[in-house]
Amino acid sequence: MANTTYDVVVIGAGPVGENVADRVVQGGLTAAVVERELVGGECSYWACMPTKALLRSATALRAARRLPGAREAVTGDLVASAVLRRRDAFASNWSDDGQVSWLDSAGIALYRGLGRISADRVVEVIGEDGASTSLTARHAVVVATGSSALVPDVTGLREAAPWTSREAAAASEVPGRLAIIGGGVVASEMATAFANLGSVVTVLARDGVLPQAEPFAGERVTQSLREAGVSVRLGAEAVSVSRGADGTVHLTLTDGGQVEADELLVAIGRTPRTQDIGLDRIGLKPGAWLTVDDTLRVVDEDGSLVGDGWLYAVGDVNRRVLLTHQGKYQARAVGDVIVARAGGEPVDDSRWGRHVATADERAVPQVVFTDPEIASVGLTAAAAEAAGLRIRVVDYDLAAVAGAALHVDGYQGHARMVVDEDRQVIVGCTLAGPDVAELLHAATIAIVGEVQIDRLWHAVPAFPTISEVWLRLLEAYGR
Structure with missing residues (x-):
């Protein structure tokens, strides 16, 4: 040796x-x-890079279709094979x-x-x-x-050879029908990606969609997935799984319901x-x-x-x-x-x-690359209350921000900041809407730096950008 x-x-x-x-x-x-x-x-x-590559092309196409002038220039649909080739490169x-x-x-x-x-x-x-x-x-x-990836002890699940996040990220073909067990980040992103690529997707979200986020985030993603043709079954749970000789996956749910798919993705934890x-x-x-x-x-x-x-x-x-x-x-x-x-x-x-x-405890930023994007940092309102903080929650409609209206016709989004009233600092922020990922670092700096609310008034956002939401949040806070 x-x-x-x-x-x-x-x-x-x-x-x-x-x-x-x-x-x-x-x-x-x-x-x-x-x-x-x-x-x-x-x-x-098998994670960050290939999965975001799977999502990005559809996001760009969606953005073009929401803008007059660009919309008329779009002459075709998403080409799945090209998306997969770009994923391979990343x-x-x-x-x-x-x-x-x-x-x-x-x-x-x-x-x-x-x-x-x-x-x-x-x-x-x-x-x-x-x-x-x-x-x-x-x-x-x-x-x-x-x-x-965690694969739970569901009867027949392992024998059915389900996908985990790895197989989904590296898939060489787009399944005609994809069932997903889970409602968290991986489940939500892969439901978005494969629906974009043409799969008929069914999501079995026992605990809801994005259950750890602010409630409005999961609600907006659920609505968007359903509008994209995804069947989102809240509270649904599989009790047995089998794969037939023809490759079809059969799932039996706790309520006796049945789901069939060509592939099954398990995304419930690690x-x-x-x-x-x-x-x-x-x-x-x-x-x-x-x-x-x-x-x-x-x-x-x-x-x-x-x-x-x-x-x-x-x-x-x-x-x-x-x-x-x-x-x-x-x-x-x-x-x-x-x-x-x-x-x-x-x-x-x-x-x-x-x-x-x-x-790791105070200021963790995260972006969920669904439609809409969900960007968050720090504590949710529920987590802040559970931590014993005396808080005030401030919400604002992102669609009312001039920069958002210019960014996309019919922009829909929402912003929330959670303020520790005793220390007069922001302890949490969640944003939902197109391209809100690029707004997140400002919130992260405010939370990590423990910038006083009164001082944030002097951080003037450029007009007309979506970042103007920070001014609107402060105005809504009223100081």
């Missing part, structure tokens, strides 16, 4: 693991990453050559195979050929293995990829989410650090926020804190310090 030593060993070379390694190398340390699949991870090949045709080249240019060593913790600060790499390499970390081992990475060797439970402190060090069930704090977990695997950009934020924090601790430097673990990931 070959033995090699680095300052930091990262298990998982997705965008989160890559960022950890890059950050520590920039800080003067050496780093190696271990990857069993494609360098670049879920986001690059997934790099499922080749990681470019990402591997970047690792090399960044001075990061790559080991392909299964990375498994075998002892404190030691990771064993089992290659495809069965050969084993032992990597020793002087300072830290970082788990960045991410998550996989599970951590920690089953086989050696957690049992260090007293942790295989297959479990990893609990961390705000500097991303792994702690056990009693809240005690693993060993002397050499083990870190970043991204989906720690279950704080299952979003790529938030995982990369954690990666920057953990890279900096490892470098600081390695050099004996002070660690800034204050509320908004450089070495902590407190935004």
Whole structure:
């Protein structure tokens, strides 16, 4: 068995693991990453990039059709084969050559195979050929293995070979009929995408559409999906699934109803990829989410650090926020804190310090690329109340903003800000409407910076833009 030593060993070379390694190398340390699949991870090949590519062409076509002059220039319908080719390009045709080249240019060593913790600060790499390499970390081992789609224990479901988010993102053909179990972000986006591409889509949303968002967001997306021909069945739940000899999927619902489809997508949640990475060797439970402190060090069930704090977990695997950009934020924090601790430097673990990931609790931005787009950051009104805050909710019709009216004829949208009345700062914002994703960062800055409402009056939005909604929200607030 070959033995090699680095300052930091990262298990998982997705965008989160890559960022950890890059950050520590920039800080003067050496780093190696271990990857069993494609360098670049879920986001690059089966999530963020390919799914947004599936959605973008239809969004552009829809926008053109809503504008006189452009509408008349549109002479045809969406071409599914061209959309899939563009998707393939954004997934790099499922080749990681470019990402591997970047690792090399960044001075990061790559080991392909299964990375498994075998002892404190030691990771064993089992290659495809069965050969084993032992990597020793002087300072830290970082788990960045991410998550996989959760497939529930529904009778016959696994035997029916359903799609998960991976198969949906990488589909080579558009199914004539697609059934979707779930109503969250993945379910909503893929229902939108495949309806755009010509599938007859049925959504079984037991807990509603976008149940974690402000209620108006799910309501607007549900309405839009139905207008696009999608059958959205709220409260529906499958109790058994089977796939016939002809490939047809048959679903039986709790109310006795039946659904037939050519493909079935299961999109109800995620599970951590920690089953086989050696957690049992260090007293942790295989297959479990990893609990961390705000500097991303792994702690056990009693809240005690693993060993002397050499083990870190970043991204989906720690279950704080299952979003790529938030995982990369954690990666920057953990890279900096490892470098600081390695050099004996002070660690800034204050509320908004450089070495902590407190935004995971206070200011998480997210965009759902449905029609309409849903952009949110911070707390919903319900979450703020549950947290014990004394709040005021301010709503405004985006269609009444001059920039929105210019942007698209018949613009429909809604904006909400949630204000902490005691501190006079915004703690949450949700926007629904065409192209609201580009409005979100202003809200994120206001929340992270804890900008006082009185001070926000001096942040003057340009006219005529949709951003003028910020002025209208402040006017509605009345200060």
